[in-house]
Amino acid sequence: MKFCKTYQQYMQGHGHNKLPSVGFKNLKKIIKSCRRASTQPTCPDHCPVCDGTFFPSLLNEMSDIVGCFNQRAQQLLELHLASGFRKYFLMLKGKLHKNHTALIEEGKDLVIYALINSIAIRKILKKYDKIHYSKQGQLFKSKVQTMHKEILQSPWLCELIALHINLRETKSKPREASALFDGCYLTFTDGKPSLTCELFDSVKIDIDLTCSICLDTVFDSVSLTCGHIFCYTCACSTASVTIVDGLKAANPKEKCPLCREGRVYEDAVHLEELNILLGRSCREYWEQRLQMERVERVKQVKEHWETQCRAFMGI
Amino acid sequence: MAEKHNLKNPAVKRILQELKEMQSNPSDDYLSLPLEENIFEWQFAIRGPRDTEFEGGIYHGRIQLPSEYPFKPPSFMLLTPSGRFETQTKICLSISNHHPEHWQPSWSVRTALVALIAFMPTNPNGALGSLNYKKEDRRALAIKSREAPPKFGTPERQRLIDEIHEYMLSKSSPVPQLAPSQVSEEHSKTEEAEAEAQVNLHNPEALPAGVEIPDQAGDRVVEEQELPVNVNSNPAGVEASMDNSSSGSSNQLLQKSDARVQNLKPETRIQKSDDRLFTLAAIGLTIAIVVLLLKKFIKSTEYGAVFMDES
Missing domain, CATH: 3.30.40.10 (Zinc/RING finger domain, C3HC4 (zinc finger))
Known part of the structure; x- marks a missing residue:
């Protein structure tokens, strides 16, 4: 199955969360329209379609995704790390109703959300470069990294993976958690630790x-x-x-x-x-x-x- | 060695880590070891880069690490004549103490030596401690450098230099001898070829063939193999496929994990001691308030009862 369909199915499945996503179809249309507009086989340096539509819309989507991810991750971590008076304050506000399993579930969803979106962005930029025979996509990616809009750069991703492992290992009844996502783990190679997270058996993120x-x-x-x-x-x-x-x-x-x-x-x-x-x-x-x-x-x-x-x- | 040194000093700790790393991953192109009496003094030998006039040469030198290492850069001094750098003179490189603004704490003795090898065939451009000998002179010096290690410093240091030299000779390939025609051809070449080999540490692509600076910036790597992604129509399929893959890997982790990882007792909550104190304080205060309220309530009801009886 093509990644585009996989991505759309995943995002539809999590539609109740109203999470921002990459508009695959819309961006593909923009690329195609650009292809029709330009008579040359390659896109010129200052293409009105790409400069004015494709990259700005992708940047907006990336900003929304990163913003949403960071916000939700912070909220989740706050719930887990809250203690003392803060814990009671959250209890009074009614935020701390989530149980252990619900926290693991939400953490897992957010990690998958981050990884699947980073793959989606990579795919669409690869497609752009392939169609236009250019390296504009790669340049855009590095520009986005300097703007800190790259989801894999987010410190909250690392925190979520750590949270996931912590919750999984402190579970008193492991049978209940057996059906849950188990793609995150702490590995030691030559005594050097790293956080590893896998998705679809083909995508792997390693944090040294x-x-x-x-x-x-x-x-x-x-x-x-x-x-x-x-x-x-x-x-x-x-x-x-x-x-x-x-x-x-x-x-x-x-x-x-x-x-x-x-x-x-x-x-x-x-x-x-x-x-x-x-x-x-x-x-x-x-x-x-x-x-x-x-x-x-x-x-x-x-x-x-x-x-x-x-x-x-x-x- | 570790027993002699003050492990509370971050510089010493870092140097010992580097030494350990150098010993666990040795290279045939260079070798560097600290002096026993002073861990901040390192003795090194580098092999001349391949396909250059330095090929086959073994060049010795010393590295002086500052007490603020790795936040301040080391200084380098070559002891073997090479025709590229002056001997027994602190040389000017973007990785040395002549340019502290370029230095990064993430660089190490290893990266510095790799960079030094990469700098050898480049144009000196009048840098401090640099020389610009002819190619045939450099080649002659490269052959001569193998004969005997340089004489420098104390007997302990000399012993270390000799050991390093023997190691480098044992790992080296025979020196390529060029025919006179080839020498004359090379001599007629312009300096443009040298300019092409300019090395920039921040641009590893510009390094000569076979020379790589270890990339330490890649903290997070997303590896994507071209595997078919089979996911059911429902997103739960994604989760299921991930569960299957990771259960095996987590079993491997349990088997392969380092001795430092211990079996942990399951806890229902991870908390800091400070937080526990806060929690206890909060509970105590709540109980105290409840008790006071109850007392007040009891007192008020008692008075009320008395008042009612009297009436």
Whole structure:
């Protein structure tokens, strides 16, 4: 079966959620109309149909998809991570009525939604390049990545996969969860962890959980807006800020150590679910690292307050 | 080695990780090891890139890692004459401490050595510590470099240099000898050919053949094989197909997982200790409020009863 049909069936099946999707048919029509409009075999550099219709409409759809996914993922994670007064507040609001299985179901749906849409976007851009004998589709894709509209860049995808594994492993009655999606797992290759997620037996997403700064498993992980994951202390050191000040205080000129993209620190996301997962999966390492981090953080806090006191005293 | 060093220092930890990684994935094109007395001092040897005038050469050098490593770049010094870089002089590269603005903490000693090999056949453009010898001179130096390792530093360092040299010789192929006609042909070639080989670290496509800089930016890879996607008309079919595929892989995971992964007791909720305290505090407060309200209510009903009796 063609992917287009598979995609449409999936989206129709989840129509009750009113989720935004890629308008496959509409975009194909635009490509065909462009083909008819231009007499040349290849699309010119400034094609009114492509520049004015195809790419803007695809960009809008991608923005809607990413926005919707991020919002729903955040809500779901908030429900799971809520505790203390926040938990009771949500209970009063009536948001915390969902049980364990319902959370797993919704998490699974969102992960599939993210993956299936990323495939759909890839397919439509491949088709565009194939028809126009161009690389405009690839250029558009890289442009979208710099705009952070690529769904696979979203830190919430990583969090959802971690949430899924956490919920699955903490289930007291595994029989109830047997029919649920089980395509996400934490793998260790040569002691290096990575999150793996599979779809249709043919699509596989791998998220490396090794910090490329300390070359160790990420601890107190944080995802920059470009999608790269680092340890919180490593990210702070790279951004030339103290742990006390945090990444919000980072200079906008500071770049990501991997992709050299600027303005990636101020909106960095703390990956709480991932921390829980790694804390449970690598207990010894986590405890050891926790002790080391405590010492480092106490030292930095002392230094920070000493400088604050000196400044206050006018020394 | 790890026992001697302060593992609380992030730079030391990172260097030890790199050493471990270098030993687990050795290369025939380069070898680098730290000195026993100082982990921030590394000794290396690189093989001259293939299909160039440096082919067959073994070039030794030293790397000085700063105490702020990997946030500050290392400095490089070559000890073997190559005709491309000056010896015993800190060389200027986009990966060295001459250009800290280009340095990325995600780069390592390995990526630096790969880059150094890639830089060898390029045009020096008057960079610090660079030389521009003729091709035949460079070829002669490449052949000479195999004869004996350079003499440099303390006896401990010299021992390490000798060990590295022996390793590189054991892994190397014989030096290609060119006929005089070929030499004259090559000598007549213009500098344009050299300019074509310009290497840019940020553009790995421009690297010479056979030289690759490890890509560390690819965190998330979506692999898509051209497999037929069989999905039923209902979306549940998607879920079912995914369940089947993943159950086998999760079994494999249980078998192959690292020693660090432990069997975990099922818990109904994952919570932090702080959150538990908050929860307990909330429960305590609620109980206290309820008790107070009950007391008030009881008192009020008692007074009411007394008042009624009196009337």
